[in-house]
Amino acid sequence: MLSEKNKILVESIKRLIRRGATSHLRKIVNKTHVGDLSVVFRSLSLNNQKQLFNMIDDIESKGLLFCELDKDTFLEIVEDIQLDSLVAILKEMQTDDVADLIAKLPEERAKAVLEKMEKEDSEEVEDLLRYDDDTAGGIMVPEFIALNQEMTAKQAIESLQTEHQDVEMPFYLYATDEYGCLMGVISLRQLVVVAPQTPLKEFMAKEVISVLPSVDQEEVARIVARYDILAVPVVDENRHLIGIVTVDDVIDIFRQEATEDILKMAGAGEEFIETKSVIRSTKTRLPWLFVSCIGGILASLIIGSFQGSLAKFTYLAAFIPVIAGMGGNIGTQSSTIVVRGLATGRLNIRDIWPVVLKELTVGLILGIVYGTMIGLVAQFQYSRVALAISVCSAVVSSMTIAALVGSLVPMVFARINIDPAVATGPFVTTSIDIISVFFYFQIATILLGV
Amino acid sequence: MLSEKNKILVESIKRLIRRGATSHLRKIVNKTHVGDLSVVFRSLSLNNQKQLFNMIDDIESKGLLFCELDKDTFLEIVEDIQLDSLVAILKEMQTDDVADLIAKLPEERAKAVLEKMEKEDSEEVEDLLRYDDDTAGGIMVPEFIALNQEMTAKQAIESLQTEHQDVEMPFYLYATDEYGCLMGVISLRQLVVVAPQTPLKEFMAKEVISVLPSVDQEEVARIVARYDILAVPVVDENRHLIGIVTVDDVIDIFRQEATEDILKMAGAGEEFIETKSVIRSTKTRLPWLFVSCIGGILASLIIGSFQGSLAKFTYLAAFIPVIAGMGGNIGTQSSTIVVRGLATGRLNIRDIWPVVLKELTVGLILGIVYGTMIGLVAQFQYSRVALAISVCSAVVSSMTIAALVGSLVPMVFARINIDPAVATGPFVTTSIDIISVFFYFQIATILLGV
Numbered sequence: 001m002l003s004e005k006n007k008i009l010v011e012s013i014k015r016l017i018r019r020g021a022t023s024h025l026r027k028i029v030n031k032t033h034v035g036d037l038s039v040v041f042r043s044l045s046l047n048n049q050k051q052l053f054n055m056i057d058d059i060e061s062k063g064l065l066f067c068e069l070d071k072d073t074f075l076e077i078v079e080d081i082q083l084d085s086l087v088a089i090l091k092e093m094q095t096d097d098v099a100d101l102i103a104k105l106p107e108e109r110a111k112a113v114l115e116k117m118e119k120e121d122s123e124e125v126e127d128l129l130r131y132d133d134d135t136a137g138g139i140m141v142p143e144f145i146a147l148n149q150e151m152t153a154k155q156a157i158e159s160l161q162t163e164h165q166d167v168e169m170p171f172y173l174y175a176t177d178e179y180g181c182l183m184g185v186i187s188l189r190q191l192v193v194v195a196p197q198t199p200l201k202e203f204m205a206k207e208v209i210s211v212l213p214s215v216d217q218e219e220v221a222r223i224v225a226r227y228d229i230l231a232v233p234v235v236d237e238n239r240h241l242i243g244i245v246t247v248d249d250v251i252d253i254f255r256q257e258a259t260e261d262i263l264k265m266a267g268a269g270e271e272f273i274e275t276k277s278v279i280r281s282t283k284t285r286l287p288w289l290f291v292s293c294i295g296g297i298l299a300s301l302i303i304g305s306f307q308g309s310l311a312k313f314t315y316l317a318a319f320i321p322v323i324a325g326m327g328g329n330i331g332t333q334s335s336t337i338v339v340r341g342l343a344t345g346r347l348n349i350r351d352i353w354p355v356v357l358k359e360l361t362v363g364l365i366l367g368i369v370y371g372t373m374i375g376l377v378a379q380f381q382y383s384r385v386a387l388a389i390s391v392c393s394a395v396v397s398s399m400t401i402a403a404l405v406g407s408l409v410p411m412v413f414a415r416i417n418i419d420p421a422v423a424t425g426p427f428v429t430t431s432i433d434i435i436s437v438f439f440y441f442q443i444a445t446i447l448l449g450v
Numbered sequence: 451m452l453s454e455k456n457k458i459l460v461e462s463i464k465r466l467i468r469r470g471a472t473s474h475l476r477k478i479v480n481k482t483h484v485g486d487l488s489v490v491f492r493s494l495s496l497n498n499q500k501q502l503f504n505m506i507d508d509i510e511s512k513g514l515l516f517c518e519l520d521k522d523t524f525l526e527i528v529e530d531i532q533l534d535s536l537v538a539i540l541k542e543m544q545t546d547d548v549a550d551l552i553a554k555l556p557e558e559r560a561k562a563v564l565e566k567m568e569k570e571d572s573e574e575v576e577d578l579l580r581y582d583d584d585t586a587g588g589i590m591v592p593e594f595i596a597l598n599q600e601m602t603a604k605q606a607i608e609s610l611q612t613e614h615q616d617v618e619m620p621f622y623l624y625a626t627d628e629y630g631c632l633m634g635v636i637s638l639r640q641l642v643v644v645a646p647q648t649p650l651k652e653f654m655a656k657e658v659i660s661v662l663p664s665v666d667q668e669e670v671a672r673i674v675a676r677y678d679i680l681a682v683p684v685v686d687e688n689r690h691l692i693g694i695v696t697v698d699d700v701i702d703i704f705r706q707e708a709t710e711d712i713l714k715m716a717g718a719g720e721e722f723i724e725t726k727s728v729i730r731s732t733k734t735r736l737p738w739l740f741v742s743c744i745g746g747i748l749a750s751l752i753i754g755s756f757q758g759s760l761a762k763f764t765y766l767a768a769f770i771p772v773i774a775g776m777g778g779n780i781g782t783q784s785s786t787i788v789v790r791g792l793a794t795g796r797l798n799i800r801d802i803w804p805v806v807l808k809e810l811t812v813g814l815i816l817g818i819v820y821g822t823m824i825g826l827v828a829q830f831q832y833s834r835v836a837l838a839i840s841v842c843s844a845v846v847s848s849m850t851i852a853a854l855v856g857s858l859v860p861m862v863f864a865r866i867n868i869d870p871a872v873a874t875g876p877f878v879t880t881s882i883d884i885i886s887v888f889f890y891f892q893i894a895t896i897l898l899g900v
Contacts, residue, residue: 007800035676043798161643171621171638171680188621188638193611225705226485228698230621230680247697248678254701255675258708259790262715266786267779278808282815285783292779293820296772297827303768304831310764317760317767318753321774321883322746328778329717329742329876333735336716340709348493350457358728365732370743377747381754426779433771 006036010043017048026055034061038068046076053077063093071104078105087116095121096141096249099128136220137213139253140234140243147200149175149183154196156186171230174208174241175200181239182208210235213242220245221253222345261343264421265336267291288426295430299324299437306441309448315382316444319374319391320437326370327398327436328429334359334406335424342414343421352411356404363403364396371395386447394440401439402432456486460493467498476505484511488518496526503527513543521554528555537566545571546591546699549578578693586670587663589703590684590693597650599625599633604646606636621680624658624691625650631689632658660685663692670695671703672795711793714871715786717741738876745880749774749887756891759898765832766894769824769841770887776820777848777886778879784809784856785874792864793871802861806854813853814846821845836897844890851889852882 009032016025029037029052041049056062066074066089078086090098090113102110102125114122124142131137147156156173173191175184184204194203210233211220224232224247234243263269267288303310303320310316338355341347347355375392379385406428410420459482466475479487479502487506491499506512516524516539528536528551540548540563552560552575564572574592581587597606606623623641625634634654644653660683661670674682674697684693713719717738753760753770760766788805791797797805825842829835856878860870 010798033677035678039676039795042796043801157642160639188642189610192607192638192642225698225701226489227483228485230697247680247701248675251675251697251701251704254704254708255794258704258712259794262708262712262786262790265712266782268783268787278811278815281808282812285780285812286816286819288783289776289779289816289820292775293772293823296769296775297824299771299775300768300827300831303771304765307764310760310767314757314760314764314767315754317764317770318750319746320767320770321749321753321887322743324771324774325742325746325749325880325883326739329739329879330735332716332875333718333738336712337718340712344705344709345489346492348460351493358731361728362732362735365728366736366739369736370739373743374747377750381750425782429779430775433775437771 006039009036010040013040013044013052014048017051022055025052029055030057030061034064034068037061038065041065041069041073046073049073050077050080059089060092063089063097066093066101067097074101074104078109083112083116087113090117091121094141095124095143096128096139099125099138100133103129103133131213134217135213136211136215136217136232136234136245137243139217139220139249140213140245142243144174144231144233144241144244145172146174146176146180146182146241149177149199149201149204151175151200152196153191153194153198153200153203156191156200157196172244173200174233174244175204176241180241182210182233182235182241184208185233208233210239211245212237217253218257221250221257224250225254257343261339261421264419265339265424267426291426292430295434299434302434302438303441306445309441309445313387313444313448315387316390316441318381319378319394320440322374323391323394323398323440324433324436326374326395327402327432330363330366330399331402331406331428331432332424334363334403335410335428338407338410339420339424342410349411349414352408352415355411356407359403359407360400363400366403367396367399370399386449387444390440390444390447393443394436397439397443398432398436401435402428405432405435456489459486460490463490463494463502464498467494467501472505475502479505480507480511484514484518487511488515491515491519491523496523499523500527500530509539510542513539513547516543516551517547524551524554528559533562533566537563540567541571544591545574545593546578546589549575549588550583553579553583581663584667585663586661586665586667586682586684586695587693589667589670589699590663590695592693594624594681594683594691594694595622596624596626596630596632596691599627599649599651599654601625601650602646603641603644603648603650603653606641606650607646622694623650624683624694625654626691630691632660632683632685632691634658635683658683660689661695662686667703668707671700671707674700675704707793711789711871714869715789715874717876741876742880745884749884752884752888753891756895759891759895763837763894763898765837766840766891769828769844769890772824773841773844773848773890774883774886776817776824776845777852777882780813780816780849781852781856781878781882782874784813784853785860785878788857788860789870789874792860799861799864802858802865805861806857809853809857810850813850816853817846817849820849836899837894840890840894840897843893844886847889847893848882848886851885852878855882855885 013025013028016028044052053062053065056065069077090101102113105113114125127142128138147159171188173186173188174182175186177183184201184206185208186200186204190203209223209227209229211223213234213236220232231244231246233241234245236242269284338347342349371392374395375388378391379388409428410424414420463475463478466478494502503512503515519527540551552563555563564575577592578588597609621638623636623638624632625636627633634651634656635658636650636654640653659673659677659679661673663684663686670682680697681694683691684695686692719734788797792799821842824845825838828841829838859878860874864870
């Protein structure tokens, strides 16, 4: 949600745009922090976003804003920018961010930009583009401070004063041996505190946590969170330092992964689509609903095959929604708990049986509670014991099976390396619908003796 | 999920416990990083956790591990620890973590611990306990570096070498005026780079982003993420610096909030419950299912009131699950997108009408697509045009209304300051069940001319 301050800002900017108060607008845009500006941008139309973007004087701010925009908005804005101006903006940006943006550009344009950039810069970017987007290699920055471990603290401070001006977050210094292999890490704080003549190797921390460039970004994020560090070095197979992943990127990863998981669980794509067009939004959501459509048609065929029972006891139909609904909801609870548990590391993929068994027990208990309740309603409503017992046992079996399916499916998916988040939502509720309806009519047909 | 390394670690620890290889176990426990140990702990039984905990020699590690444990596990372990040992462990911990743990203890024990602590420490803790758990005040640490802005860079470095040894993440120095009011911020890096005689006020950044202690932790986290800073200072109404919130806590907030939102949306409580007992788990999930139970009973009453139509056309029952299911699934998509959009700031609470209108359009388009498809299946199956048209229009209206309800409800909830995450899941799907069933039978009764 927008903070009070940004709400006011959005309102005034919109008012100024309506009035066409260009010079006033320009003043506000250039006085506002890019962090706030990116929030404000999301509340504006594309045309207004373009208009505001062109008012920004500071090239560095333009670059920072680029990183915060949606892919679609970025592409629209960037289309109107001349190659020279674009390269000038990219020059002010962090290498990892440049690589991200270039990966988003159409191939032709990306090539043109890389050719126009200074050789050293474009080589660094191309190095990063070699790695998958969502690996340590894809999110690392090649700007870090690596010093020979034989250097003294004093020499290290001097090198900070003269070189390494382009380092993003210079909170750790990495110490290497004569072959450039990572040997230790020193915090800036330690550097200031020790006697100036102490060599780095004497006070550096020697057990450095590092990752290979191929490690998944989620794993990198979990490492940073687990060890409470501000950056994790990325090394190749020979322990050569090739980059670092900083904590600000880790925060973005956690937010992005959480959003992805939530959307996937609801069958609403992977990326946040509300800001996209109706057509795009419809396209993303269509296939997920197809699963539930096919499942629903299957359920209708099952019910159709019990037409004999239905013709004799029409009130059987009345309990279809509550039986399917109770199963669907407890199934969603189970799968959500398992998916989130796996994602946060609270559940272990190896504990498949204890977890499923526990869910099964919870499903059975809740099934008996609600089965009895809904059975009593059926008895009270239609005064037929056989119906009441059918409804009750259908709820019990539906909820028990739903808890089983809801917990087992994501566990199995995780085990065979399919993202468990896609296993919930449409898949789980639809299969529960089918199973519930089948059990209900099967039990009722036997008990009512059709 | 456990990393390969930790999987092996869990396996060896379990094996050593089974064998009773105490001395070997003790060696492993004390060699393992606390970050890994906390992950391993979650895969062990309570008794084994207690056993391992007692093997840890380093008091500081014990404290770090405390912070990582679930509330239940922490309480079980802490019960067996003598007051003196407990106070010794807390003494090594960060003040904000101590306050968190003391807040978890039973009242008696908490009081005893605070009395036993050194006066200065317990006062700091009590200061923090005054603030709500989930506000800036509740998560800030009182350890920070504040220096007079008239000091020179050289004096500042000297003060780092002599004082401020207990500061958690000393990456920023805060400059204050003679009244202790926050005036500027300096990064450790700048301090090292400028000429030693430069006074702080000449190179400090003067526009410091700060928060009041009452600000919600989610807002604090968003500020840190938005401005890419490593800590945000907390000031009182007079701009006196009273604490800082560091980036490691911000990461925890984002993860915790995402988990909470996901669980709430599925009606599975707020806290992660898989590690809790079956009884506890059942209790948490029971009330949410009650909503869906009542809704289901209402739906059964509605269907019951259309018994006349059902008796004549039993095949009407066959399409109940698919109509309710399609509505339920698109409703979940809409509400998930809105809830997550509001949580991440991608959607603005003021844009209620554009968002709802867009969802309505998407619902209508998808409704027409799937309505036609399911209507054709009905026609093919039962060769009755009136039924096919009823089913088709029921799907269209169910999906359109579901998209409307799914997006409107969380928007309205957010507007009246109720957490929109609780509005999705059971509430949305259940009300859609009722509405869908009613529309379906109403349309069918008219078209089939019962």
